[in-house]
Amino acid sequence: MLSQHGDDARLLAGGQSLVPTMTARLARPTVLIDLNRIENAALPTISAGRLRVPPLMRHADFERLSANGPLSTILAELSGHIGHLPIRMRGTFCGALAHADPAAEWCLASVVLGAELLVRSMTRGVRNIEAADFFESMMDTTLADDEMIIEAQIPLLPAATRYGFSEICRRSGDYALASTLVVYQRDEDEMTKVRLGVGGVEATPRRIPEAEAMLERREPTRQLFREVADLVASAVDPVSDLAADADYRRELTRAAVSRALDRSFR
């Protein structure tokens, strides 16, 4: 149907972004394709060392993932930051990626955790996209008009994983003004395989390689964390909007990075 109706049609998943945009008459699709009646599209599976997230897996489903392990813990914590309960009961992981709000928790998580998206079109079949290549700019992705995300795959994490997440907003449930997710392995006294990304700061969430390099194979100390926070704050090119101008967002980035790092060290 998507290929038939082109950009007149929109997929309807949880409706938590699409419906508000339609209410404001900013989106005016003539055809809505309701995904909610697809069967067996709500439950995640695990195979080949990856958590496979289907199109109808809701934010709230991550709060009680049956698989335990660091990945589940991280996703459970992040899901709690998305909006409010009624939104989490409806909104979907894949919908959030397609919507591509730069401050969305799932967009940040998929970039930092190296998720891979399976995207399918009727005419061209399935392609795989790295999350880091998926987001093009604010609310814009490489998804073509006739494509649907049929699955997101997130690599599982080893047991020795440490992580820290921080999100700065004015009210609980708001989109983040700045957020940071950091994940690393604790190897003796050192941090290895460090991945650190920021969301809600630039037009798309992204990892900050300079910061990862600075942390890699180093002993975690508060002093180091402060320096990394300063580094990230100067490395980013923050957007300005009504909620925060670029200078202030830079400050909030510093706060988010330093808090995420502190929390990883609990």
Place this chain on the structure above:
Amino acid sequence: MKHSGRSLSRIEDRALVTGRGRFVADFAFPRQLHMRIVRSPVAFGRLKDVDTSSAFDVAGVVAVWTAADIAAIPPIPVRGPAPAAIASFLQPILARDLVRYVGEPVAAVFAESAAAADDAAERVALDIAPLEPTLDPAGPIPNVMDAARSNEAATVRKAFGDLGSAFQSAAHVVAIEVDLARDGAVPAETRSLLAQWDPARDIVDLWAPARSAPHHRDTLAAMLGLPRAGIAVHVPNLGGGSGAHGEIDPEDVLVTHAARVLARPVAWVEDRREHLHAAAQTRGMTAKARAAVGPDGTLLGLDVDVMIDAGAYVRAEGMMVAEFLTAMLPGPYRFKAFRGTAHVRMTNRTPAGSFRAAGRAEATFVRERLLDAVTAALGADPFEIRTRNLLAPEDLPHDRHLAALGRPIVYDSGRYQHLVDQTMKHFSLELLRQRTDDRRAKGELVGLGCAAFVDVAGMGEAAHVRLSVDRIGIVEIVTAASDLGEGMPTTIAQVVADIVGVDYDTVRVRTGETDRIHTVSSPVPPSAELVITAAQYAAEAARELILDAAQALLDDTGDRLTIQSGRIREADRHFGVALSLGDIAAALEPGGLLSDRGGRGLVTEGSAKADGLSFPYGVHIVLAEIDKQTGMVRIPRAFVAYDVGNAVNPALVESQLASGALEGIAGALYTALDVSGLGDPRAINYADYPVPTACELPDIEVLVSEAAPTPLNPLGIKGAMDGGFTGIGAAIASAVDAALSAPGFVTHLPISPARIMAQIRARETA
């Protein structure tokens, strides 16, 4: 069992908490039309043409009106006194030649469904030549672009004493400049209306969130050339209010008129986006204030000049905000000379209305900021400076030699220092102060702030209540006054129950109905105190009637009869029911044993007339904590102490005060209705207009004091609707200054965390 003075649960909550409250949008009639307003998309421009033709391409469109279709309807009048020259500042129902704010109604579409009306409204083509908008209320005069009128609609001046000599003799002169962003009440329920015309009776029934149903009826009747009897106003449940709805707005006139002209019921429900830019806003102002101070910190004189952003038109509230802002600037303090000037400035912004603590919150912010500046200039203690200047008990009643809307400002009663002392003791504030200072000494950004204020209550001229008892003994109270959601029905039931001798939760209180009781309107809706007083009189008359009738029926000449739980018995006998209220009512009706006493049944009336304004007062103290990494402010504790004279239901007073304080915290830290440089509204939904939630807000700690009952009504009640709000913004400003150890830092509400962060950084580098 006595009801008054107890925190009984609200009778009106039975429906509300079970989801069975009925709001205007819950009513509907068969064949009703839906109205959609086409609004100006630009802040200022010449309206060259309105082309409605393609709107009719949408199926279900019945009519589209522009200014030409309603040319006979006059602009919205001002209620209450206003200078005659105000006429050129009044808002036409639909824009004619100029559009003057984003959101100004230009056309009205009526269609079979809300969706059709929305679709058609988009197709109404507006040809507007944009002009440079005026957005700064303190901008230069005159506005060359809008030659039809001046920038300043009115100037309100108040003064007492010899200001010149006060400032000449001053040891210190302290000056500040402060301003407030525009904000609005933004209630959960947006504005909504439903009108139906019954040609057989020739009556338009209007369901509206009217603040004063009789005033709504009379104003609409006058504007539409109808007799008073041709309109009946019904006010159902209100989903919040605080001033955002309930005035005569263009939509009220359109809906009422359309119901007659189109001979179909007409419904209008405002959407949130509309509400945030088209419903009345307020608070926007800039002020310059100076204080003359003696060597020991004694206030000698106060001189304040305020520019009020009244928006594009002077709306129904007229001069109310300017009048109360200036008249209440002196607050609870003693000094010899005062001058307060308010310039009612026109801008290309949404017309201003009023909002909780109208004028008084602004006055308190200016005055208390100034007192904080005095404190800083003298290196004094903020509590000490206030205490030193408070009016003493022997100063009261205190004639301020000022008037607001023509009504004298004479503080009726008050023990200000007593309230401050009680507050400090009750909440152990000395200890909290000590702890806060210790924390700050250790590097935390925490501070306490305070504000003292006098509020105004007892507005409105008259209230009228009818009490009747039916044959099964049920007491009904009818008043045209609106239940604004603050608990008036319960309070009335409590007072009446004690006097008539029934259980309060059997009393039925009918509010907001012009059809059930004859009431003339007054420009200002009656205060709850006035309505309660009228109910008290009706109940006293009823009690007398009941006891008289009972004596006659029982052949009992003694004075030993009492009424308890609806039964009349001899006071010294505990057994044996003599008569029920229903028996008495039946006896007084035609065919009854006492029908010769007028044959009207058991019906009484009560009227109360205002003898003047009453002046409740309060103290706000807040603790502010600033996050050093984000500049965000948290208010972990907030204290409100307030004197209401007499609390008929203390829990209701507390919840009024707490809700006011929460609304005040929102306005001080989160919410504003700002515009871009072109005058476009910045807040169009609840993401841009961040109302704080329970997660961000503290429990408000409330002290309800009854130390100074007003002599103006028999129960001594002063209003409590606004007092939670009035001083909280000023107290937060003061606490943030203290937390940052930066006196005078906060000059604007809401306080921007980005500015705080910049201040923290600036200090680090310094």
